[in-house]
Amino acid sequence: MSALSLRFLPVLVRREHASLAIKLLAPPVALGLATLLNLGLYLLMGRDPVAVFHAMLLEPFLSWASFSEVLLKMGPLLLIAQGLAIGFRAKVFNIGAEGQFILGAIFASAIPIWLPQATGQWIWPSMLVLGALGGALWASLTAFWRVRLNANEILVSLMLALVAAQLLNYLLLGPWKDPAGFNFPQSVMFQYDAMVPTLIPGTRVNVSLLIACALSLAAWLFMQRSFAGFKLQVGGLAPRAAGYAGFNEGRAIWISLLIGGFAAGLAGAAEVAGPLGQLQRSISTGYGYAAIIVAYLGGLHPIGIVFSALLMAALYIGGDNAMVSANLPVAAVRVFQGSLLLAYLVAIAFVRYRLEWRHAAHGSAP
C-alpha cells in the first residue's frame, strides 16, 4: 500500500512560529495568483486579457464616478462580512447571510409599503432598525436549530437562504407587487423620506457606508478588546478549553448568529432604502455569498475585512465594466471570486507550514 504514498512530493512541515509576514502577504499573493489564472481563462475564451485586466481591476479606481460606485457596493459587503467573521472565528459557520440580507430588505420595505403616505425623518432609521431585526430573526431560526436540535448550522442557514429567496418572489409576485408596475416583480417606489441620506454629494454613496465603517470599529472593539469577544474566540480555537473555563457554547452560537443576522439584515435594509428605492427581485447579487469570501480574505480580522470588502466591491464594478467593454459574461466574476478564495487558502497555509523536500534517508512513510 505504501507505494501509493507520493514520496516525490515535498511535505508540509509545521513552523515553530506562525509567520506574520506571510499572513500579511497572503491576500496580495492570492490576488496575483487568481488574476493570472483568470486571465489565462479569458485568453482561452478568446478575450483580450489586457483589456479585461484593465476593465476589471484598474478602471474601478481610475475615475471618481466609478470609484464612488465601488464605495456604494462596499457598504453591504463590509457589513455582512464583519458580522460573519465574528461567527467564523467562533467556528459558527453561518453561510446563509444571503437569506438574512433578503429578510432585512423585506422587513425594511414593510414600512414604506404599508405607510406610503408617511413623511418625516424617522422613516429611514426605522427601516434600518427593522431590517436588522428581520435579519436577526431569520438567523435565530438557525441558532435554535443548532443549539436546541443539534442541527448543522451550515445546512440549516443555507436552506433558509433558499426559502428566503422564494419568500421574496412570493411577495413581489403577490401581495407587494406594484399594481402600476406593468406586472414586473417589484414593489412600488418608496417615498423620499424612506431614502438613506446621501453622504457624498453628486454620488449615490449614502450614510450606510458610514454606519458600516462605525460597525467595523465596533467589531474590532468587540473581538479584540471585550471579554465576550475573547470567549467567542477561545470557543473557536479550543472548544474544550472553553468548556472547562465554563464558557457557554450555546450562548456563543446564539451571539454569533444574531450578530451575523443583524449585520446582514441591516445591509439588506440599506440596499432597499438606498440605491434601489424599492423592493425588487434583484436586491442581492449574491452579496451574502461574496461576503464569506470577503471575511476569509480579510483574515477574519475587522481591519483586514475593510480592505477585502473594497477589493471585492471593485471586482463587482470591474466585472460590470468588463461585461460592457470586453464582452465578458457576468459569471466570470463568480469564477474570479471562487478562485480568489482558493488561492488565498493555499497562500495562508504557509503561515503555519513550510515546504520541505523529503530526503531518502528519513521521514519516509512506513
Add this chain to the structure above:
Amino acid sequence: MNAIEFIVAGMLAAATPFLLAALGEMVAERAGVLNLGVEGLMALGAVTAFIIVYHGGGHLLGFLAAGLASAALSLVFAVIALGFRANQVAVGLAIGILGQGLSALFGKTYESLTVKGLPKLSLPWLSDIPVIGGLFAQDVVVWLSLAATVAIWGIFAYTKTGLVVRAVGENPKAAHALGYPVIAMRFAAVAFGGVLAGFAGAYAAVVYTPLWADGMIAGRGWIAIALVVFGTWLTSRIFLGACLFGAVSLASLAAQATGLDVSSQLLSSLPYIVTIVVLGIISSNRRLLKLNGVASLGEPFEQ
C-alpha cells in the same frame, strides 16, 4: 394517471440526482473529508454533459465527461484541503462558488436550449401492475444508480476496502500506523465523490429535465449533503432519504398540476423546508449521530 401513480412512477428518477450526489458525499465523509462543494460539482457536471449531448456527443460521452470534469474540480478541493490542510469548510464553499460560476460561464450561450432525454426501459410483467407498475419503467441511468447503490452498500458491508475507508475516517492515526496511505485514500474518496456528483448533475441536465437554465441544480447539492446526515452515513437510509426527496419534489409538481390553491413559491421551497425539519428531527437524537458519525470528519491529518 392520478397523483399517486405520477409520484410512484417518477419518484426514482427525481431521486437519482440526490441519490448519486449523496452517495458520493457519503464516501468522502466516511473517509473523513467534508466536501461542501457538491452544489458546484453538480453544476459543472451538468453543464459539461449538456454541452456534449447538445452537440451530438451522446449521453454516454456526456456522462463520462461530466464525471471527469467534476472529478477534476474535486481534486482541486483535495489538493487544497488535504494537501495544504486548509479549512475544509472554506475550501468546499469556494469550490461551490467556482463550480457554479464555471457552469454559468460555459452554459451562457446554451440558455433555454433543450436536448433529448433517455427512453424508459420497462421490466416485463412488473411494469404492467396497476398503480405501482410505473416504478418498473425507468431509464438506464436509474437502473445503474440502483446497482451502484447496492454495490456501495456491499463494499462498506463486506469488503476490506470499505473497512479501510472507514478506518481512515474514524481514526486516521491508527490507519496510518497500520500502513494505510491516509492522504491517498482520502484523495481517492473525494475523487469518487466528484465523479458521482458529476453524474448527478449530468442526470439532472440531460435526462431528468433536459433543458439548460442557469442555476438549475437549485440547492440539490446541498440537500444531498443534508441527506448524508439524514441517512446517518448509511447507504440504505440515504437511499430511502433520496426517495423521500424525489417524492416531495414530485408531490409539489402534482399539487400544481391539480390546481391546488397553494402558491408556487411555497411548493418550490417545500424541499428546503422538509430538509430543515428532518435535519432538526434526526439531529436532535444526539446518540444516533454520535454512534454513526465519522470521528475525524473535517479534520486535517498530520503525521
